[in-house]
Amino acid sequence: MKTRIADGEARDRLIIWIRRRMEEFGITIDALAASIEHDRRHPPLYRDARGNEWNGQGSMPGWLQAAKHAGVDPDFFRIEAKPIAQGGGAQEASGAPRQMDLFG
The missing domain is CATH 1.10.287 (Helix Hairpins)
Known part of the structure; x- marks a missing residue:
């Protein structure tokens, strides 16, 4: 033990x-x-499931570039609070799904 x-x-x-x-x-x-x-x-504006973060300054990091090239909208990783359309959930007012901030 x-x-x-x-x-x-x-x-x-x-x-x-x-x-x-x-x-x-x-x-x-x-x-x-x-x-x-x-x-x-300069708090992070983007975060992936592995905890990689980017504050939007400088060049886009490799993890976010790879996701973008794979067809994922970078806003999916955005952790900044935005208005939510009626009905709630993980969709922005624009209707685009986004990642919930699981680390904040």
Whole structure:
């Protein structure tokens, strides 16, 4: 039978792991804080079922390009709230189906 790690011990181990990865990749606290602030100012607009996200800035990522080339409308992956037509469900006012935000 496996022994559960106490919450405090698991947290301490996680902090050590994060600090080591930051050191390994040369990530500073300032760079981490700047990245978090950037993410807050530019939340994701698109998300797939695997958790890949895109905030609409820069080039369209490969996962979304592949879906588009396969005939899927990129708006299917849009997670931004839009008005819902009467009757509700996973369809926009335009009648196009879209992915529900399962991660928000």
